[in-house]
Structures are given as C-alpha cells and as structure tokens.
Amino acid sequence: MDNYNTKDIVRKYGFKFTKSLGQNFLIDDSVLEDIVEGAEICKDDFVIEIGPGVGTLTRELLKKAKKVCAIELDSDLIPILQNELKDFDNFILINKDALKVDFNELIGEENSVKLVANLPYYVTTPIILKLLTGGYPFKSLTIMIQKEVAERIDAVPGGKDYGSLTLLVQYYCNTRIIRKVAPSSFIPQPKVESMVINLERLETPRVKVKDEKLFFDLIRDSFNMRRKTLSNALKNVKLSKEDITKAFEIAGIDPRRRGETLSIGEFARLADAIKDLQ
Numbered sequence: 024m025d026n027y028n029t030k031d032i033v034r035k036y037g038f039k040f041t042k043s044l045g046q047n048f049l050i051d052d053s054v055l056e057d058i059v060e061g062a063e064i065c066k067d068d069f070v071i072e073i074g075p076g077v078g079t080l081t082r083e084l085l086k087k088a089k090k091v092c093a094i095e096l097d098s099d100l101i102p103i104l105q106n107e108l109k110d111f112d113n114f115i116l117i118n119k120d121a122l123k124v125d126f127n128e129l130i131g132e133e134n135s136v137k138l139v140a141n142l143p144y145y146v147t148t149p150i151i152l153k154l155l156t157g158g159y160p161f162k163s164l165t166i167m168i169q170k171e172v173a174e175r176i177d178a179v180p181g182g183k184d185y186g187s188l189t190l191l192v193q194y195y196c197n198t199r200i201i202r203k204v205a206p207s208s209f210i211p212q213p214k215v216e217s218m219v220i221n222l223e224r225l226e227t228p229r230v231k232v233k234d235e236k237l238f239f240d241l242i243r244d245s246f247n248m249r250r251k252t253l254s255n256a257l258k259n260v261k262l263s264k265e266d267i268t269k270a271f272e273i274a275g276i277d278p279r280r281r282g283e284t285l286s287i288g289e290f291a292r293l294a295d296a297i298k299d300l301q
C-alpha cells in the first residue's frame with residue numbers, strides 16, 4: 024500500500040462532505056488491505072465499485088484488477104477522482120446513482136465480474152437487492168456495510184437477526200464475514216460499527232422452488248408477524264383453511280412453529296406444497 028492519504032486529498036481539494044450521501048471515507052490501511060484481499064481480485068477481473076469517494080479503495084483495486092469501473096453520484100468528487108487516478112489506464116468513471124445504473128450494459132461481455140464497495144449506508148439494502156435479484160453475472164460482492172445489516176445477512180435460523188434479508192441473500196450467495204471495522208477507521212466517523220462481508224454468488228440458487236414470487240411472499244409474510252405462529256401468519260395465502268393444513272402436512276412442518284425457526288429448505292418445501300394446492 025503506498026502513501027496515498029484520504030485526509031490529504033480531502034484537504035487538497037477543500038472537499039466538503041455531504042452527510043445525506045453517506046460519505047464516510049476510509050482512512051485505515053489495514054481495512055483497505057482486508058477488503059482487497061477478501062475480494063480475491065486478480066488480473067482477469069472486471070471490478071465495479073459503488074461510491075469511490077476520493078478513490079482510496081479504487082486505487083488499490085486498480086493495481087490488482089484488469090479494469091475498475093467506479094460509479095459515483097456526487098459530481099463534486101468526479102474532477103478529484105479524474106485527477107488523482109489519471110495515471111491508470113484501466114479506470115472507468117461513471118457519474119450516476121448506482122440504483123439507476125443498467126449493470127448489464129456496463130458489464131457487456133466481461134465474464135469475471137466482482138463488485139467491491141464501501142457502501143453508502145442509507146441505500147445499503149436497496150443496492151444489495153438490486154445487485155442480487157437483477158440477474159447480473161457477479162461472481163462476488165465484497166461490501167462494507169453497517170454491522171447490524173451484516174449480522175442479519177449472516178444469521179442462522181432461530182436468532183433475532185434471522186429474517187427476510189438473511190433468506191434473500193442466502194438464496195443467492197454463500198456469506199462470509201471478513202472483519203469488523205470501528206468508526207475511527209473513517210472520516211467523518213459514522214455513529215455505527217461496520218463490517219466487511221463477502222457474498223459469493225452460487226451458480227444456482229441454494230434451493231429450487233416452483234414459484235420464486237410465492238416463496239419470497241411467504242417468507243415476507245412469515246417475518247412480518249414474527250410473534251405469530253406460521254398458520255396465523257399465512258393469512259394472505261390464497262388457499263382454504265383445509266388446504267393450508269394439508270400444505271403443512273405435505274411439507275412436514277408443524278404449523279405451530281414460528282417463521283423465524285424455519286430453514287431456507289423448509290420455506291422452499293412449504294412454498295412448493297402451497298403452489299401444488301393452488
């Protein structure tokens with residue numbers, strides 16, 4: 024890691040942070056190293072970075088990857104990035120909201136695509152949802168997010184963190200926590216702790232279901248009424264009471280259980296049994 028200092032660049036350009044854009048820039052070299060190492064970037068990789076800031080992480084990615092495409096919403100950062108990273112010929116910069124980017128267009132024919140980002144926390148969940156459900160050919164996402172969100176993603180059945188986000192991410196990915204990051208690793212310091220997590224995309228979803236929409240609706244309904252038993256939480260399912268009982272029987276699941284105790288495989292079995300009876 025060379026002597027490239029976030030604080031110096033911020034000072035040099037008189038950059039003013041915009042809190043509402045989730046601007047907390049990394050100042051800790053050990054975190055940069057762990058993100059790049061955790062993302063397992065190699066010379067074949069086309070890396071997409073969301074929110075490059077002043078380019079601290081971008082520079083490390085540029086040294087390792089074939090190409091880095093960074094998407095930054097704040098126009099004030101564009102000239103800074105262009106100037107600070109002008110020596111790299113493998114850098115593409117896009118001034119846009121990541122939620123509005125057509126990733127298929129960006130990726131084109133590239134076949135080893137990895138996303139790396141210190142995400143702006145105010146849009147973490149919508150960005151993760153877009154990246155995972157959009158059908159894009161990402162091999163992995165290595166992202167810094169709020170600690171609580173990382174714990175929800177990496178949760179196991181039965182615990183307080185286990186919920187629809189856990190199941191959505193685990194449907195598509197293997198998850199691995201890389202490290203915890205303290206507020207003192209950023210300027211300005213965020214109020215919350217952070218975590219770096221790696222989501223490695225599975226070749227096919229973790230479970231095979233007959234109807235994805237029904238599967239995710241069932242999960243959402245089960246967690247919307249956490250305190251209720253499954254049979255009470257499934258009022259939205261378009262089946263008679265008798266058929267709902269039958270679906271539980273076919274799936275081999277006790278209707279008195281709560282949704283938060285079901286594994287992803289059990290949700291899949293129940294969703295398929297409901298589908299068959301509709």
Ligand code: SAM
Pocket residue numbers: 044045046047048049050073074075076077078079080094095096097100119120121122140141142143144146
């Ligand atoms: N990567 C830098 C670092 O680690 O120091 C900055 C990370 S900072 C947490 C998040 C960055 O995302 C900021 O540069 C912010 O301007 C940018 N950003 C915020 N909302 C965005 C959006 N919707 N699309 C793209 N970039 C966004």
